[in-house]
Amino acid sequence: MTRTLTIDPITRIEGHAKITIQLDQNGVVEDTRFHVNEFRGFEKFCEGRLLWEMPGITSRICGICPSSHLITSAKAGDDIFAVEIPETAEQLRRLLTLGQWVQSHALSFFHLSSPDLLLGFDAPAATRNVFGLMSGHRELVRRGIRLRKFGQEIIEVLGGRRIHTPWAVAGGVREPLEAEKRNHLLAWIPEARETARMALDTLRKFEEGFRDNIPHFGTFRSLFVGLVSADGALEYYGGGLRIADSGGNVLEDHVDPRRYREFFAETTESWSYLKFPYYRPDGYPKGMYRVGPLARVNICDYIDTPLAEEERKAFKALAGDGEMVTNSFYYHHARLIELLFCIEKIEQLLSDPAILGTHIRANAMINRPEGIGASEAPRGTLFHHYWVNEDGVLQKVNMLIATGQNNLAMNRTINQIAAHYIDGSPITEGILNRIEAGIRMFDPCLSCSTHADGRMALHVQILNPDGSLRTEVRR
Amino acid sequence: MKPRVATVWLGGCSGCHMSFLDMDERLLELADKMELVFSPFADLKEFPADVDVTLVEGAVTNTENEHFARLIRERSKVVVSFGDCAVTGNVTAMRNMFRVGDVIDSVYNSNGDGPAAKPDDYSCIAKLLPAARPLHEVIPVDAFLHGCPPTADQIWFAVNELLNNRLPVFSTVFLRYG
Numbered sequence: 078m079t080r081t082l083t084i085d086p087i088t089r090i091e092g093h094a095k096i097t098i099q100l101d102q103n104g105v106v107e108d109t110r111f112h113v114n115e116f117r118g119f120e121k122f123c124e125g126r127l128l129w130e131m132p133g134i135t136s137r138i139c140g141i142c143p144s145s146h147l148i149t150s151a152k153a154g155d156d157i158f159a160v161e162i163p164e165t166a167e168q169l170r171r172l173l174t175l176g177q178w179v180q181s182h183a184l185s186f187f188h189l190s191s192p193d194l195l196l197g198f199d200a201p202a203a204t205r206n207v208f209g210l211m212s213g214h215r216e217l218v219r220r221g222i223r224l225r226k227f228g229q230e231i232i233e234v235l236g237g238r239r240i241h242t243p244w245a246v247a248g249g250v251r252e253p254l255e256a257e258k259r260n261h262l263l264a265w266i267p268e269a270r271e272t273a274r275m276a277l278d279t280l281r282k283f284e285e286g287f288r289d290n291i292p293h294f295g296t297f298r299s300l301f302v303g304l305v306s307a308d309g310a311l312e313y314y315g316g317g318l319r320i321a322d323s324g325g326n327v328l329e330d331h332v333d334p335r336r337y338r339e340f341f342a343e344t345t346e347s348w349s350y351l352k353f354p355y356y357r358p359d360g361y362p363k364g365m366y367r368v369g370p371l372a373r374v375n376i377c378d379y380i381d382t383p384l385a386e387e388e389r390k391a392f393k394a395l396a397g398d399g400e401m402v403t404n405s406f407y408y409h410h411a412r413l414i415e416l417l418f419c420i421e422k423i424e425q426l427l428s429d430p431a432i433l434g435t436h437i438r439a440n441a442m443i444n445r446p447e448g449i450g451a452s453e454a455p456r457g458t459l460f461h462h463y464w465v466n467e468d469g470v471l472q473k474v475n476m477l478i479a480t481g482q483n484n485l486a487m488n489r490t491i492n493q494i495a496a497h498y499i500d501g502s503p504i505t506e507g508i509l510n511r512i513e514a515g516i517r518m519f520d521p522c523l524s525c526s527t528h529a530d531g532r533m534a535l536h537v538q539i540l541n542p543d544g545s546l547r548t549e550v551r552r
Numbered sequence: 553m554k555p556r557v558a559t560v561w562l563g564g565c566s567g568c569h570m571s572f573l574d575m576d577e578r579l580l581e582l583a584d585k586m587e588l589v590f591s592p593f594a595d596l597k598e599f600p601a602d603v604d605v606t607l608v609e610g611a612v613t614n615t616e617n618e619h620f621a622r623l624i625r626e627r628s629k630v631v632v633s634f635g636d637c638a639v640t641g642n643v644t645a646m647r648n649m650f651r652v653g654d655v656i657d658s659v660y661n662s663n664g665d666g667p668a669a670k671p672d673d674y675s676c677i678a679k680l681l682p683a684a685r686p687l688h689e690v691i692p693v694d695a696f697l698h699g700c701p702p703t704a705d706q707i708w709f710a711v712n713e714l715l716n717n718r719l720p721v722f723s724t725v726f727l728r729y730g
Contacts, residue, residue, distance in 0.1 A: 112676045
């Protein structure tokens, strides 16, 4: 008998993909695959462009986190210039990065995932979206929209526009922050903080009711990777790489991101445009690692803002002493802790007079033939690596993107969810939505990760052991 | 019945869709005026029949985009090229300077410890077209929203015109690329 299950497209995520599930003769899940279906080829067509164009071009990799590409590209430029940027420039870039995190994390929770949490995985598909939420949960949606707006306004105030600002450059930033605009942003803080706390309360309530299901949403051991500051605090802009295992053992610490290639390799599979990065010493696929909110909140020693630190401690108590929280469902939880952190940190940065400085750009020319920039994008550690000639013309480009680094873990997660819920009884739309939700937890950005074409369709096929089609279900 | 609106994302970065969300609180107003029947933000998987207005972000860059664009045209009364990639090909078309095979070879060279596979299993992923193309080269398009991305104000104006059965005519202020 041939059956194929199709979820096409995966919705409420940023990109195009599909999933195939292979069953054995007893109807038990044998294998699953997460296929990403988009490609644009930035690494090739950036060859021959000028270094100065790269922040503007690479921000077009992604409409959701353009500012993360902008900052990381500017940092690669700093490295090629061999300059240390002025203090105010770094503070301003940090502020932009936090604005980017706020808008992206708010989008992930309120606009994309909260319909599952508030309406239920089995709610009618036609209205299970943020617009459907507007009737019964109008105030929460309004607050979510406004929180995302706060993040976007930070970017707009600094960069002159919300999406694809060209504001950061090699050596610093183009425009300083005026006091009046600083005050405007500061006025947002109480509301933003309140909304972030409401989101955490909403999520906690959901987690209580969903406790029996959570262990089936991607619980497994893996490595965790992210940047930490020199004293081990949660980091988003600078710092060094920390690589730790599920037991909490730190394998590498405070590694200069310029050395990323020593630790991370990538391979490809014929069935996906998304590459498969892995921890080089462990090989493929054993070297699976996770990046992003779950990894960052897990690996840091502390968070240097009080409300978020309190939340981090409670979060870590979900795991054994010193161990990592290994359940992918808690990506949502870690993301909201980070949201709270961002708002506290934004207030700190805006309250420091240094943020209003006007020395914001170090001028230099091409001083090195190669440069690497890294920062924490909302979805995890992002690397831009450029090789230039003496005129600053790009000779070669390599980018290691946050979402791609979760590729192995996303595959593992959907496998676990499918294996648990597909148990021989009829496969409902709600079960398919749970499998999709497994992808949503990671908040993947596939336009980013394939440097790619932007649409994500999720297609689930169930195959017989001989590879023939077993089931097809379409919505 | 409220007008039935769809938004579609082909070969692009989703920035135009993010700019749509940048309408902020005005989204609440829109939700009262229209029904969003198909979108990356919503869960229906099949593009429905009888759509009044479809905004299409992105260039047509692979076989699946091409097929989908035709389906959208068949099922929509008004199709709008939404943003510079749909209007001109823009960044998505930057690969057109090179042969497809060279782009793939260059991007999927191995950074690993062994030879890497090429993404060429077209039973489960879409094949790239020789060149990324603007939407109107593939299907007839009724209106164009410029910008990379179009601003939220521009989208707000266009959507309201469309909901009132008028094609948006942009003043020169809105006629900008990039």
